[in-house]
Amino acid sequence: xxxxxxxxxxxxxxxxxxxxxxxxxxxxxxxxxxxxxxxxxxxxxxxxxxxxxxxxxxxxxxxxxxxxxxxxxxxxxxxxxxxxxxxxxxxxxxxxxxxxxxxxxxxxxxxxxxxxxxxxxxxxxxxxxxxxxxxxxxxxxxxxxxxxxxxxxxxxxxxxxxxxxxxxxxxxxxxxxxxxxxxxxxxxxxxxxxxxxxxxxxxxxxxxxxxxxxxxxxxxxxxxxxxxxxxxxxxxxxxxxxxx
Amino acid sequence: xxxxxxxxxxxxxxxxxxxxxxxxxxxxxxxxxxxxxxxxxxxxxxxxxxxxxxxxxxxxxxxxxxxxxxxxxxxxxxxxxxxxxxxxxxxxxxxxxxxxxxxxxxxxxxxxxxxxxxxxxxxxxxxxxxxxxxxxxxxxxxxxxxxxxxxxxxxxxxxxxxxxxxxxxxxxxxxxxxxxxxxxxxxxxxxxxxxxxxxxxxxxxxxxxxxxxxxxxxxxxxxxxxxxxxxxxxxxxxxxxxxxxxxxxxxxxxxxxxxxxxxxxxxxxxxxxxxxxxxxxxxxxxxxxxxxxxxxxxxxxxxxxxxxxxxxxxxxxxxxxxxxxxxxxxxxxxxxxxxxxxxx
Numbered sequence: 001x002x003x004x005x006x007x008x009x010x011x012x013x014x015x016x017x018x019x020x021x022x023x024x025x026x027x028x029x030x031x032x033x034x035x036x037x038x039x040x041x042x043x044x045x046x047x048x049x050x051x052x053x054x055x056x057x058x059x060x061x062x063x064x065x066x067x068x069x070x071x072x073x074x075x076x077x078x079x080x081x082x083x084x085x086x087x088x089x090x091x092x093x094x095x096x097x098x099x100x101x102x103x104x105x106x107x108x109x110x111x112x113x114x115x116x117x118x119x120x121x122x123x124x125x126x127x128x129x130x131x132x133x134x135x136x137x138x139x140x141x142x143x144x145x146x147x148x149x150x151x152x153x154x155x156x157x158x159x160x161x162x163x164x165x166x167x168x169x170x171x172x173x174x175x176x177x178x179x180x181x182x183x184x185x186x187x188x189x190x191x192x193x194x195x196x197x198x199x200x201x202x203x204x205x206x207x208x209x210x211x212x213x214x215x216x217x218x219x220x221x222x223x224x225x226x227x228x229x230x231x232x233x234x235x236x237x238x239x240x241x242x243x244x
Numbered sequence: 245x246x247x248x249x250x251x252x253x254x255x256x257x258x259x260x261x262x263x264x265x266x267x268x269x270x271x272x273x274x275x276x277x278x279x280x281x282x283x284x285x286x287x288x289x290x291x292x293x294x295x296x297x298x299x300x301x302x303x304x305x306x307x308x309x310x311x312x313x314x315x316x317x318x319x320x321x322x323x324x325x326x327x328x329x330x331x332x333x334x335x336x337x338x339x340x341x342x343x344x345x346x347x348x349x350x351x352x353x354x355x356x357x358x359x360x361x362x363x364x365x366x367x368x369x370x371x372x373x374x375x376x377x378x379x380x381x382x383x384x385x386x387x388x389x390x391x392x393x394x395x396x397x398x399x400x401x402x403x404x405x406x407x408x409x410x411x412x413x414x415x416x417x418x419x420x421x422x423x424x425x426x427x428x429x430x431x432x433x434x435x436x437x438x439x440x441x442x443x444x445x446x447x448x449x450x451x452x453x454x455x456x457x458x459x460x461x462x463x464x465x466x467x468x469x470x471x472x473x474x475x476x477x478x479x480x481x482x483x484x485x486x487x488x489x490x491x492x493x494x495x496x497x498x499x500x501x502x503x504x505x506x507x508x509x510x511x512x513x514x515x516x517x518x519x520x521x522x523x524x525x526x527x528x529x530x531x532x533x534x535x536x537x538x539x540x541x542x543x544x545x546x547x548x549x550x551x552x553x554x555x556x557x558x559x560x561x562x563x564x565x566x567x568x569x570x571x572x573x574x575x576x577x578x579x580x581x582x583x584x585x586x587x588x
Contacts, residue, residue, distance in 0.1 A: 036340055036344060036575075036576075036577045037577050038575070040344075040347050040348065040351060040574040043574075044574050054352065069296060070336075073299060073300075073302075073303050073337070073344070074340055074344045076344075077303060077340070077344035077345040078344045078348045080303075080306070080307050081346065081348025081349040081352060082348045082349075084307055084321075085348065085351070085353040086353075211307050212307035212308050212311065218300075223296070224294040224296065225297065228289065235286055235289070
């Protein structure tokens with residue numbers, strides 16, 4: 001069984017082709033380049049170099065959020081287009097869970113943190129119990145202060161990773177009262193191989209979607225919508241027109 | 245649908261603003277399907293398009309819209325020769341949804357990829373219902389975001405003759421509509437109300453740019469309307485909104501028509517077309533037709549459904565690129581300010 005996995009939720013663009021217990025190929029870039037220009041060429045490079053035909057894969061996994069709104073949509077649309085063309089199911093992998101999978105055999109708490117701007121991070125706290133991911137703190141957008149409070153309250157050894165951890169390093173050093181570590185360079189950002197590993201577990205649980213069903217999970221409403229709701233109003237419902 | 249071996253079928257995708265659209269076009273001018281999911285209602289409450297909300301809606305709707313376009317055309321993805329997509333100009337976040345989706349479909353299904361300029365698509369909409377229309381011709385493009393006079397020298401070869409110096413024509417419609425309480429989108433609402441008003445009731449200015457007779461300017465006109473409304477309010481005079489709508493619209497139409505006809509005469513083309521959302525304005529159509537007839541110029545305009553954003557026009561424009569051998573790579577990006585005639 002083979003899965004094509006991708007992550008474009010943040011600055012990193014990453015693509016991997018994984019088999020059960022085997023990473024066949026991975027291409028990861030952490031540069032300020034637009035995902036629109038890199039993601040599909042990276043997929044193409046893997047296909048070209050491995051000689052593996054995508055029509056033979058079983059599913060397409062995509063890091064589905066939270067993250068940069070535009071980045072998520074580039075990954076999502078790429079997965080939806082491939083899923084439609086290749087007639088393959090999609091696996092929607094929560095970005096923070098994919099990141100936590102770097103430490104799948106650790107007995108520490110795992111805390112992925114993504115820079116969410118506006119002085120917040122997208123974060124969650126997980127623990128692996130017998131290799132199974134369990135949620136200690138649900139994914140959310142919160143301030144670093146709130147996260148530190150929660151970490152101290154849990155009072156257990158913890159690993160921080162993600163560009164949010166890098167951004168908030170000083171605050172963490174100052175505020176965190178428990179034994180903590182930071183992920184090493186090869187495990188401190190999003191990587192498609194980890195997304196693929198998480199996808200296998202979700203696939204076995206039957207958690208697949210059709211290409212049409214899939215959409216990113218943003219964790220945040222658009223600014224315009226938040227302002228609208230502050231005035232007590234809501235968005236109008238759908239309207240479809242067809243013309244010929 | 246029976247396919248002749250020589251038939252070229254293009255699946256086209258358009259997501260540059262607030263319409264999620266897909267179409268299948270055969271041999272450039274035969275529209276097999278044209279599906280549009282419009283978000284207008286969603287944005288009305290904001291008085292204009294909110295880019296992030298538009299982008300989110302695009303990603304939700306794009307696959308169902310594409311699937312419907314193929315099924316209504318009665319063709320499978322296998323029977324498609326190329327995938328075309330608008331890659332600019334437009335809202336970059338919105339464009340990116342269509343671009344990423346189109347690239348992935350073309351890649352996965354091993355089809356050619358063709359990026360299309362949104363305005364070149366609007367111009368090409370004229371080919372759909374006028375099978376005899378061929379370049380060269382002069383095209384007035386007027387919409388919420390654009391006002392251009394474009395000389396179509398050949399398929400895919402464009403020269404910009406005139407452009408707006410400030411507001412687009414459609415933008416002026418939207419702003420005036422808001423000022424007289426009609427709401428968004430302004431074009432069709434002003435057009436409708438204007439029918440009940442006197443277009444000679446108020447004299448609004450018609451701007452001319454010194455030394456650049458083909459360029460447009462609508463911000464002075466918009467300000468004149470706002471000033472008029474203010475003065476009426478200050479003097480306690482009740483405003484006849486229909487007269488304001490009719491007089492404002494007439495000023496826009498006079499400018500658009502005069503500039504287009506003058507340029508056509510000077511350049512020496514005997515065909516004039518209009519395109520873009522404002523091209524569905526009923527008074528613009530009739531006045532332009534009259535002016536063209538008087539000067540023995542043939543006049544072309546698309547049906548309203550091909551004036552507003554749609555993917556069929558993208559498929560038509562893409563066809564002429566396709567037969568020239570134009571193909572885009574997997575690194576195709578959305579370009580928010582792509583220029584007419586520019587190839588990247």
